[in-house]
Amino acid sequence: MSINHLVRPNILKLVPYSSARSEFKGKAEVFLDANENPFETGLNRYPDPLQWKLKAAISNLKGVPVEQIFLGNGSDEAIDLVVRIFCEPRQDHILILPPTYGMYQVSADIADVGVRSVSLTPDFQPDVPAILAAADEHSKILFICSPNNPTGNSVDLEHIRSLCTQFKGVVVVDEAYIDFSKEASCTTLLAEFPNLIVLQTFSKAWGMAGIRLGMAFASPEIIQLFNKVKPPYNINQLTQQIALEALETSQDDYKKLLSILLTERERLEKALAGLKFVQQVYPTDANFILVKMDDPNGTYQYLVDAGIIVRNRNSVHLCAGSLRITVGRPEENDALLTALEQK
Template sequence: MNFENFILPHIWNLKPYSSARDEFKGKEGVFLDANENPVGSGVSENWNRYPDPLQLAIKEQLANIKSCSTDQIFLGNGSDEAIDLIMRMTCQSGVHNIILCPPTYGMYEVSASINHIEQRKVSLTQHYQLDVEGILQTVDQNSRLLFLCSPNNPTGNKLNRSDIYTLIESFKTGFVIIDEAYIDFSDEPSFILELAKYPHVIVMQTLSKAYGLASLRLGMAFAHPTIINLLNKIKPPYNIGGATQEIVYKALGNKSFKEGAVQLILSERSRLIESLHKIPEVVQIYPSDANFILVHFKRANQLFNFLIESKLITRNRSSVALCEDSIRITVGLSSENDKLVDLISKFYSA
């Protein structure tokens, strides 16, 4: 596929920074090339050497896990870095626009605002599904990015796959970004498996949820090798630190932890939903394919504040369009979920 019309001309012509570890990739030798501290780090482990700028060891693991090739993988400092780089790579302020479908992940809008890119918003339906016709009517020749989050945050539901296919096949002016941060808690197959068929699709995932590595800030983008090459071209030279790479490498090898954590969370999600259904003041529990649920409560704002006072922290989404009087609840451990239900019952019985 010819991506020339989707990428800003200066990105094609950009000469990337060449780091010392780009020029020499070996691990043996006397290193006097990168102005590092030869003494060490002052802690039990030495982190005085710069890390692999392309994180090849991790990408080899991920290629096996995700059924793709290493040249289809970009690793960023959280998915937020990938979002920002994709916008800077494709959109010129005052010329191009992006399409958002609120309520959805807030960093799409924030990153677009930072980069001064026009945002065209087409709200989800009342059932939190895509307004396909509305989106297609909003797209014009300068629409470079269409962001779809499935399972969606903050609503928790997966988007109808047939609608996603329709948009992929109809969006001809740029890239369709499918954010799959919560895919491990869903029964949907990843669109990573569709990249060969749809080269203008970019899939984002994260290690923050199912893998339990939120503190390490490692996000993933999967795309056509040409796009990955451009992202590597414009990223900071050492965007993933050595400590993060080492820990992630170990974590990816512990397949049983991830599988066990997902099963536990899914089991607790079902149990939590069942418990909340017994509380009359719960107006609606929205379907979830994620590790959280969105719940419509009576007097949601007061309940949220009561929970905060009890040192139980949830996320009040009542100010978000289509999420009025709703609280987003991350599925916790059994004891944490029990405490939540007890506190909610106590609030409404007072």
């Protein structure tokens, strides 16, 4: 399956900007090609525009070839690029499955691209027949968040496989929270489905939201399109260095902290379920818990007054009555539970 028929014609014809660092790839002693300041500051040279060293480390970690990896300024850059690559403004549209991550809608709105919404089922799974019924020849992208934000549950892999098979456009599976899940990543499906894009991030389990580094895994054909459209130096040198150092030296710390968060998540789930005003604690595969309760707005304000900030999701589709609570450090979770027990 070639995806070229899905790409905007102007993108297929686009001649990308050619930077000095992309034109010369060899070794040299004197670089006078990029109009850089020649005096060494540690950051006076432009970064690798395609981040090959960092991609090699990510490839070893994820088991995905380097030519199938794109790195973006957060996953949001990849979301923005996929809309601009595949969707003709005022002609094509994306499909989203609310309740879900809000940036899919925002990116489409910015690009003047339509949005069709197909609600998740009451158990927060995709309604595959309804999705396919809502799609037509202008349905270019289907966004699936798994584990889903704000509900926390993973999407059944068979639903994703079915949609990759039957949906005629590009399927984007956003796995920002996959490290917290026992379910397999959809990167295992890349060889089977050339229309699949899988997003992951360093912002959550790796604890590096501040460096804004997202990953997209896809066919080499799609990755080439990303590289064609992205700004030439979209990942700065500091971000590349910090991420590479973490992958090379901090994997034991990552595993230790992840284990703590999973233990704390289980503790919070049990404790929250025991509160008299809590109606339901939804199953979660993420680093947060969606909790349905008697008075969500009042409880939210009560926690604000106590200096504890959670996310009020009471007005979100299918999430009425609910607060979303991020799993914090043990002492933060203690403070939350103490406050709620005293409410």
